[in-house]
Amino acid sequence: MTSAYESDPIFETVPRQLSNLVTRIHGREIALPDFQRDFVWDATRTEELIQSIISEFPVGTLLLWKQGDGETFASRSFEGAPELGDKRPAELVLDGQQRLTALYQALTGVGDERFYLKVDEFVDVDQDYVREFHEVNFDKAVISVPFAVSKGQARKNEELLGVSHFPVSDVGSFDDWLDEYVDTITSTDDSFSAKYLKSLYRRMRDKYIVPLRSYGLPVLTLPETTPIEAVCTIFETLNRTGKPLGPFELLTARYYPQGVNLRDLWLEALGNYKALVDFKVDPYSILQAVCLKAYGSAQRSDVLKKLTAADISQHWSSAVKGIAGVIDMLQSDCGLVAPKWLPYGMLLIPMGAVWGDIQKLEPLDRASAYARLQQFFWCSVFTTNYDQGANSQAGADYARLKEWVITGDGQAPEALAELPLSSSTLRSASVRRKALYCGLMCLLATTRAEDFHTGQAMTPYRVGEVQIDSHHIFPKAYLARTGGNESSELLLNRTLIDAETNRIIKDKAPSQYLGEMAATYGEEKLESVLASHAIKSDSSSGLANDDYGMFLDERLKTVVQLIERVTGRSLQEE
Template identity: 45%
Template sequence: MTIERIMSSMFKADPVFKASPESIGSLIEAIHNGAIALPDFQRSFVWDPKRTVELLKSIISRYPAGTLLTWEQSSNVKFGSRPFEGAPVAEQDTERLVLDGQQRLTALYQALTGTGDYHFFMRVWPFIDRASGSLLSLEDVDLDIALMAYDLTGRMRFDPLNEDWQIANGVFPISTYDRLRPWFKKLARSVETDSVAADHLEEVLNQFRDTYLQPLESYSFPVVDLPAKTSLVAVCNIFETLNKSGKVLGPFELLTAKFYPTGVHLRDLWDTACQQYPLIVDFGVDPYNVLQAISLRSRGSAQRFDVLNRLNASGVREHWDATVAAFADVLDMLKRECGVISAQWLPYSMVVVPMAAVYPEVAQLRPQYRAPARERLRQYYWCTVFTENFDQGANSQAGADYKLLREWVIGSSQDAPEAVSEFNVTDYDLLNARANKKALFRGFVTLLIQSGAKDFLTAQAITNLDQKGFILDGARFFPKVWLDTSSNNPDGHSSDLILNRLMIDKSLRRAIKDRPFGEYVAAQEEFDRRKYSDVLSSHLVDDGEGSGLERSDYNLFLQERLTLLVEQIEEVTGQSLIYESEG
């Protein structure tokens, strides 16, 4: 194929979207009659009046004020929508939904139609040179004193809607920008007693309208308009690309709009779920993860394309309640039985998805069968954490795991999920793992907590402490400054190894500073040595005579702790590690 034919075929292809300018006047009219509306997942109008004033100043100055993103609606598929705040209920079918630009368009609609709690006003005199009776150029206009906003719901010393007050102060409501001729006539004759001078001032006022108020109707925004056939996946990607700094439009928001006309109100369902299950709030569960779990149960996939395009309202109706309850049950199990005391220490939020998708069947088992099923779920969790199976392709991994996990946990299948059946963790991996491997580090911390790690100050189990007052923080047994001296670290091990990490209260970390932990403790007379040894043991540390900690031997310390850690991992995973380290 020649380059000419390739180029020709490229330019004949249907565009992904079209971009064109649209005037404020046409946009306001479309908002008013309902041709343009908001998807019901969009947040409410939140701008304060100062931001609206700044936008009006940009419009009057003809400065760029950003682009808008809209999405055409087809007659076959309708998304839940609502009118802009202050606009009447639509009398016609919505033609387009605004995905990006709600705040700007709402601000302009309310300012130019006189709706909302705040009304916006403009002084004419900052635009006119009273001495020469001529219109000032924009560079000479102080827009900061020319525009103002009044809250008409509050108590005021004057009524800004009173025409006599307006004439006396040369102030008019911006909402009357398109019908000011009679007002200008009254203003000119109230200021100038001579008819010729009054006529001249009236002409200058009309010039002011044509120069500075005309943009309030003719100013055009570049509008990116997505065609109706644009897929939900593409809408997500496009919105995220164009709206990096704004509110993220995710699959949950899109499905909220998609299912709304069917009577499935996802936002209401989610609010109810958060009220019923506080753990969901405490762990910051993303409602989209719930939909992914439902998609696993109904469609066998957690991929975004499948959730957006194949999950239907009936599937949500059927599985929502059980799946939401399952999320709470799984999180409770992880918190009570796996050391995940808070969202901060959950290695992968995605690992909860396949577990929650399976759990409704676990909950229905008889007690004698439920206990071993929960044990397998815990085994799956620990194996997943230490194999780091969700570091890449978490959605695909969740789908693959669910198919095996369900039958392995509640059925008779011996085919375990990949993390269990292909467990290939080596002691060398653990020895050299650094704390920046977040999931593995969190797994290490929660394993310590699950194994009974105690607080160094109170000698109480961390799980028994008030988590609001106790701030778990990571310190180093052997700090970097100390290890940077070659004599203290002849083998050159990094100071940031997971095995060098000590989980203590934040206040204690500040007290230790850059000293080796053993040296700090030795200087503390109030430390009970027997309790201290017991607490260290709970953190998988040997402090006996000749130990690496006691001798300040970093390499020996790492090997000793590695041995204890491997024992714990093998216990919770039910698997044997591969031994590769040189010892």
């Protein structure tokens, strides 16, 4: 019986010599997945890497993925290396592109810079001594100059570089360079013999030059059988602090050889639908909608395993139009006046997947389908169905939405079966309940909540231009000053208020700022403005009498009525 300690790992760990890696990159045996970002290192970082290599310091592990004969990703060569052409690489680099590109360019003399070692910085000729790494002034010992593309640049390089600067790209012929160097310096200074100098510099070679060829980089190699979802997870883990590389990038590379360029499709979608830009829709969401339409699932494993280039060709356009159309509907009919008030981005996916079916209906039949889709939106928000297991919930909802939204028959999505939100839960909910919080702000916008100053209704334009945001009705500072056990951060103590009004309110008692508003535009208008925010405004109200608890109870009743109106369901009573 094989113990866990004796079982084979999922990857092979084999150190590889730097010279071998450079040779294989040049021979197109090692390449990059096409979705990898471009080479971005500057010369300073390459100099630091060379310093670590010649000092034989750790420079991190590389991660490679073996490529078999089956379907693989589109690949490209390293920057400066020969183009792949029809060559199929044996391995793709998943982690280590920047380091390998920097070393390849330095050691082969390609790229925008050329790198040199000033050999005199590594030795003490008078003492016949090769310095230890901590004694070397690496600011002078490792330098770079721009590749000379003009005679002027070539002259500048010559002025900067002395005869003791050894080109890193000539690492394989150091001894020939050394012979010329020693001949040069002994021709003008016979203080030391050529034999003595060559012996000293060869010891320096063994300590600092040889590692540029023999340094062993630790390499983890994933087998060709590694599932694509595992590769995706690895990428997301490795790139959390950099540019994320997720399923969309992986599938972009997979479909490219099949004539489907996801990157171009996405750029076209962004150009055609401003809503996708404004709401920062992730292109992966489009793939999830496509997967829903093709296979009834939004799970990542199904997106990665089941989706084909043919599925993209068939459903991409419909999914893009669907998600953009849903955003437009939510803005115009459901009070979504700003992207930050979208309760669940995941809701766009099943709604967007069914959108195309609605467009196939006769124009007069679409109104009822839109109404059902909006009811589904509100019920999903106020049941908080997408707080956990959103991918699974999207699949379950889409399975029912397809028939129910279009015909009104069949089993409705589970969010419409009941509304497991009680009045007491809503009364005590804080702004940390994101879906309820966003849902309430959208709900207020549907009631044409009016600006406290001008009486104008909230619109997406005014929310941005006038800086309308969610602010406290009972000011936080006022509640802190007057005491009480109720939190100031309850949902019911928030509404959409412009920045100027919020500055005027500051820490005033509600009765004080209400009086100022009434003096500005009269009691009747004040009552209209407050009513549009689901706030009771007569003289006996909790707001008018600075009674926070009474205000919360009063507003709860009005908000419950609004929720029941848009969901078509009754809240539970406790």
